[in-house]
Amino acid sequence: MNLTTRMACATCRRVLTEHRHRDQVEYRHPVVEAPHEVVPVDAGHVRRPFDRCHTCTDDLPVWNYRTGLIQFLALEAGILRTYNDHWHVCYRCAQHIEANDIDALTARCAGIVGWQAGSDEYTQLDLLYRGIVFGREGRTLLTTTTWPAARITVEMLPKVRDRLTGLLRCAADLPEPLNNPGQRQTLASQLDLIPMYWINEEFTRRVKAHSADQPPARITDELLPAQAGLLAWPGPVSGTGQLAAVSWTPGSDGWQLIGYRSIGSALDDDLMPALRHEIGWLLPIHAEHVPNRAALDGSHPLGPLVTTWLLIKQQMAESVPATLPKGTTKAYQRSQRPAPDVRIVQIKPRSDTSGTWKPEAPTGRTRAKPDHRYWVSGHERQQAHGPGWSLHKTIDIEPFLKGDEDLPIKLSSTVRVLGNPKRDGGTRSREQ
Ligand SMILES: [Zn+2]
Ligand SMILES: [Zn+2]
Secondary structure (H helix, E strand, O other), X not given: OEOOOOEEEOOOOEEOEEEEEOOEEEEEOOOEOOOOOOOEEEHHHOOOOEOOOOOOOXXXXXXXXXXXXXXEEEOOOOEEEEEOOEEEEEHHHHHHHHOXXXXXXXXXXXXXXXXXXXXXXXXXXXXXXXXXHHHEEEEEEOOOOOOOOOOOOOOOHHHHHHHHXXXXXXXXXOOHHHOOHXXXXXXXXXXXXXXXXEEOHXXXXXXXXXXXXXXXXXXXXXXXXXXXXXXXXXXXXXXXXXXXXEXXXXXXXXXXXXXXXXXXXXXXXXXXXXXXXXXXXXXXXXXXXXXOOOEEOXXXXXXXXXXXXXXXXXXXXXXEEOOOOHHHHHHHHHOXXXXXXXXXXXXXXXXXXXXXXOOOOOOOOOOXXXXXXXXXXXXXXXXXXXXXXXXXXXXXXXXXXXXXXXXOEOOOOOEEEEOOHHHHOOEEEEOO
C-alpha cells in the first residue's frame, strides 16, 4: 500500500485533508470551506500543489491533528464559518501545540502575515488556535510530505534504526496499515534485533542502473540475505517514491516489507535535534505483506530492494561487518543491548588481476561475447526427489545479471540477435 498519495484541489492547487467514514473517503479544503466546490485530483498531476502548514503556511506539514469540527458564528453578521477538523501542522507549530502555548502559536502565525496583536484578525486567529490546541483529540504522522532526502552513512544506521523503533513505540498515530498497537510493538521488537545492511555508493549505482529493468524474481528464504533486516542506501534509489531504506520481517507465510523515504535537514537548525529524536530519519512510504514466492519485478515500488538481493545472491557483492564508532558500541553496552549488527554491502573485489598486464588472447576463432550486461529472466524448475525419484519439488532459478563487470549496461531484459552474427558481428537491438 502506497502511503504517499496526496490529493489536491484541481481548482486552487491546495493539498486536501482526507476524511474516512468506514469505506468512504471525503476530501475537504484545508482550514476553512472555500467559495468553490472541491475538485480532488492526485496531487502528482497538479502543477506545484500547495502543501504547507495549516496554521503558519510557512513550513512543511509533519503532523495531522484531529479536533472536533470548529465553527464560528459571527453574531452581528449572522454568518457561520465552518473550519476543518483535520489540521496539517509543521514541526515548529506542533511544538507550540504540544506545549499548549496558544500565545506563541498565534504570535508566530500572525507575525508571518504582519497582523498586530489586538487587531480583529489577530483575535480571530487566537480563537481558532484555542480551538485546535484545546480541542485536539490526537495526531497522526503525515507520510505524504515531500521532504528533501537525507544522506545515510553506515555509522548512522544503528541510530536510524533506534529512532524508527522509537517512532513505532510512541503515542502518536501512524498511517492506518501500520497503526495496529500490537503489530507496532512486535515490529519494534523485531527491528531491535535485526541485522542492518548499508549498501555502499558503488553498489548503489549498480542497483539504480539495473533495477528498472529487473525481471520478476520470487521472494523466498533462498533469496533473502537474512530472515529479517533493515537495508539502507546512501541516497534515494527510486524516482517519485524517493525510496531510501526498506525493512523486512517475517509474517504469516511471507514477510512484511516497509519502504521508507528519508528526512533531510529541512527545518531550522534549532528544531532538527527534536525532530531527529522524535521522528528520526525514516518515514514509511510503502507497506506490504509479500507472500512466500510472490514475484516482484523492477516496476514494483520496492524493486530496488529485490534487485539488491538478487545481486547479493549472485555474489556480485559481499557484505563485511562495519566498524562502528566507539561511542555507538559503548552506548549499546551501557543499555545492556547486544552490539548492533551492521554490514556494509559492497562490490566484490574482482578475482582476476584487472589493471595488470595480460597477454593478448591468441587470434583466431573466439566465441562471440556480449558487449553489454543484461538480465536473464528467472524460471521454475521441477526437481525429482524421494523414493524412486517419484516426487517433484519446485526450484526457483532467479533472474541473473549476465556479462563482464566492466561492460556497459544494456537496459533491456531480453536480447535478440538480428542479422547474421558471423558476418556483421551481431547487431543487437532492444526487445520492444
Ligand atoms: Zn479548491
Ligand atoms: Zn506551521
